[in-house]
Amino acid sequence: MAIRTYREAVREALAQEMEHDPRVVLIGEDLCGGQAGSSPLEKNKEALGGVLGVTKGLWTQFGSSRVIDTPITESAIVGMAAGAAVTGLRPVAELMFMDFFGVCHDMLYNQAAKFRYMFGGRAKTPLVIRGMIGAGYSAAAQHSQSPYNIFATTPGLKVVVPSTPYDIKGLLIQSIRDDDPVVFCEHKALYDIKGEVPEESYTIPFGVANYTREGTDVTIIALAAMVHKANAVADKLAKEGISVEVVDPRTISPLDEEGILESVSSTGRVVIVDESAARFGFAHDVAALIASQAFHFLKAPIVMVTPPHTPVPFSPPLEQAWIPSVDRIEAAVRQVMEA
């Protein structure tokens, strides 16, 4: 196995799938950048390779018919990708910051998500929408959100929120091979984390949670950047003899309900950490699942660690207070232990 960053793992997954299947195309703004000027100077240059550097080198390798730079026109990007998906391509469209979904939500919400059902099962829509989520960079209210809850409430969409280089590669390849529309959320705080990643192609199935820590006293359920904070808390409290299990569902639609309920039934104490929202978020969805399906196992009230019901603030001290912190997670675990 090689050591790769989360960013490199994304690029590797894209490159391998593009090699594997000529129907895979990338669509988005500045995926390359340089191809997008018509002056001779720019013609043969890949200037950006994506704002995140994620797609760097892919245009050089696969050319303009596979790596398609677009104008700033998200509805046409997602709509075109959806239309291409039902007619035979396997497009991977990049939204850059997931926050931008607002300008093209219909193409996911009313179109791609519903084709198969509305058409009586006679359509396949193998579409991936990639984008960044997450706060922490003072990118302010319109570039820091994690709206995976809004995607996952929509029947017909699948939603992936990976936390490690290993997971992101396997889940992205799975997403591209999947015949349903997938919203693929990359957390910006994780792009530079490193981990072991097989060089060959592999998939990770949807709906299978990963237990990043095993434990018997408390279950923490967390996603993306929050998994790492939960792990840190588990490691710290282990020294005090508090045994914390950390469950990373990795995909929230489908959700590994069984995996979550099994952990909860063994610990009876639950903390859910979620960066999406103070209301109607992932924490609430999972809390509701547990309160309806595993109620009799619960020994204490469920504790949710979420941001407050406010937009993401710009100023660093406010933003740090907004993001669920290691301290708040630790306090939540102590709280459920005491209840």
Added chain:
Amino acid sequence: MAIRTYREAVREALAQEMEHDPRVVLIGEDLCGGQAGSSPLEKNKEALGGVLGVTKGLWTQFGSSRVIDTPITESAIVGMAAGAAVTGLRPVAELMFMDFFGVCHDMLYNQAAKFRYMFGGRAKTPLVIRGMIGAGYSAAAQHSQSPYNIFATTPGLKVVVPSTPYDIKGLLIQSIRDDDPVVFCEHKALYDIKGEVPEESYTIPFGVANYTREGTDVTIIALAAMVHKANAVADKLAKEGISVEVVDPRTISPLDEEGILESVSSTGRVVIVDESAARFGFAHDVAALIASQAFHFLKAPIVMVTPPHTPVPFSPPLEQAWIPSVDRIEAAVRQVMEA
């Protein structure tokens, strides 16, 4: 008090507020209809009065500068309304079917909802977005949804989901006078129901639940059309000696958390009925609230009665099976009673 339909109550609220305050303007497609042709024949006609007949007569009364017909251009409608709201008007924009929010979500999600916070409290956005929600008319997957959960997850928006003619008038007047952006959801199955409505203007405060039935054994929490089904179940089971309390929060952002928790603490048994979604819906938000704040009062697992995780189907028998039914609500109550 007069007897009014839910539809008439909306119109009366709009008319009274337009009389009361010259800054109130209506914006939307076919609010009038006839004004919108330039031929002499059409010039002086109000052809539609809104697709729902809700705004009928208002153009005749207030003219084109107050009742503003627009092209089919929802992003410009909501954006214009938001821009007008921060600069001195009090616009009420109609989205016709709330399902259409997908084509203009950004103007709510990233703009109107966030002005005040992003601008450090130095903005007021007195904006109302009205639209129809609800299934039951074979309007199929793109005209039958109830996406109030998606609105209410967004900090900065207020969300109103009224169930009676009395409530809708008082809440709409409150919404128009409120200085924050409000998403106002009218359930299409309720337009023709009648009830007592004061002729004069009045407001109902946000965040105050209505107990439509008082009871001691079980709490049902429900919104809009579901309130009437919950009431029917309460009335039926009362005859068997099962005492059901029905709580209609009326506004879901803000939510009357205290009112809900108080009822739950007295009954200890909870059924939540919600037409929005099988995942990440209103039912989940409230279940999470209860599981974290009133856990020790609970005598039984929380039961959620929601649609399945599918788009809304067209064919009547499928659609009827999709909508939470009186039978399912009754069964849920019996289930929590037995647990």
Added chain:
Amino acid sequence: MSQDKQKLLHAYRKMREIRTFEERLHKENTTGEIPGFIHLYSGEEAIAVGVCEHLSDQDYIGSTHRGHGHCIAKGCDIRGMMAEIFGKETGLCRGKGGSMHIADLSKGMLGANAIVGGAPPLVIGASLTAKTLGTGGVGVSFTGDGGSNQGLVFEAMNMAVVLKLPTIFVFENNGYGEGTGHDYAVGSRDIAGRAAGFGMPSVKVDGTDFFAVHEAVGEAIRRAREGGGPSAIEAIAYRWHGHFEGDPMLYRADGEVERLRAEKDPLKIFRAQLGKQIADAEFDAIDAEVEALVDEAVAKARADSYPPVENLLTDVYVSY
């Protein structure tokens, strides 16, 4: 029969199928057996057929809420359509879509669409597939005069120019969007005129004249197939019925519909144009065949059963 004549009769048959289908729905709708909203296409037949006579199953179209005509012109099965509109299991979408979501991907029909302006972004996707896989296919979107103001449409047009996609944007100007005149809602009062601003050629044609539509679209499709990029066509025709069935049409001038039926009937116009070449009896024979076909479709749709309730939970994902 000469090939040309065969083609002409085929076009006539398609237009007649649309007309008979729609007029029958207008009648059947009053019985209360048809669920949901119905938007009829009568009066605009020459547009759908003028376009689709150029297309094969490799070519895709994307349609509107007023989609029956496009479906029929693109070759969707009339029985399957009627059953769908009645909400029956035998429907093209197994009763799950209804009038506003009829689709048949095997025929290159990407779906009616209940979101105004929804089709153009999807259609450029079909065009991208054609271009990427080199199928030689084109994508055609239908959009109304009202829908022509939706931002989605403009984005699709710009994208199609930038990527030189084989797309034809057909604008059906039938005078109204719901009750709102196009002369109010289209700021420039010239839908075709917008295309130049996006860098594509456009023409405006009489949408009640099959030959005018057919010729203009033929030119655009040829250009698209040859790699010349997208075009726009504004076709002017008239909607005979209300926006939806049940619309009291207060925005109409007195006698407007009668006049349209008398003077602007695409089928009458077609027959008059071909009066010298094709005998009335030949047209009438087609009319009778189509009448029988639609009779049968209605009878079958009425007799067929609703989908079983278990179907509620299928077709959400490929796995269930």
Added chain:
Amino acid sequence: MSQDKQKLLHAYRKMREIRTFEERLHKENTTGEIPGFIHLYSGEEAIAVGVCEHLSDQDYIGSTHRGHGHCIAKGCDIRGMMAEIFGKETGLCRGKGGSMHIADLSKGMLGANAIVGGAPPLVIGASLTAKTLGTGGVGVSFTGDGGSNQGLVFEAMNMAVVLKLPTIFVFENNGYGEGTGHDYAVGSRDIAGRAAGFGMPSVKVDGTDFFAVHEAVGEAIRRAREGGGPSAIEAIAYRWHGHFEGDPMLYRADGEVERLRAEKDPLKIFRAQLGKQIADAEFDAIDAEVEALVDEAVAKARADSYPPVENLLTDVYVSY
């Protein structure tokens, strides 16, 4: 001093304020004290100032992610802006918005906007307010060449024509959207040319020439104030820095920036144009004053405190 000369010096001062502010940010940004993304406006000063010199606090502008120049031109306080960019409580948005959301409604500044294409729909709302309340005000939206392709913009343009709103759509064509050339992303390669399709007049001007911008916009604003409806203006200028601070600018030609700084500097051009009327010393005096002002703003912003953590939970709604 003559009134004319006063006005000219005011315009120069505003342009200099922008330039000095931006170049200082470019430097300060390397210290790591400035949080988040910064997009600099150097090279485009004549557009913001050429427009805003026509406006009063009753008139509203809507801006972009590259908003500092528009804010300064519209009269936002430079100390408040700098403090905002540093994330301090004394910032114009009390540290909650940052560079991409600076706003001051009391000055008619509706906000920078981090959603590309976000401003035009909001600005037509300000225009609607002006029209409805009869204030005589206008709304001006700024949009980049890249942003000009967003559907939101086209919708706002059509709506403004239909409702005859007093709106001016200013397109700042600085050659690139991030790393993508406008000649790639704008299908027609002519942003101003799109306006006609929407039914409004437009002109294309040299955006490095204050007088060219000022005159064209003056005409459009006069028309708008008189009830003549909206206009569009494409102003061509150049972005000297990267898309954001940190952009390696691989898409640039060799020597491109040096050439722009030498040949396309709006301030140099302005001074050259007025060389006969206004002495260098007068300009230099302004430069020095502005330098001092920006020095002070930076010193103050650096010294000011961050907002207290309690502020996290305020300003979401009017009630909290």
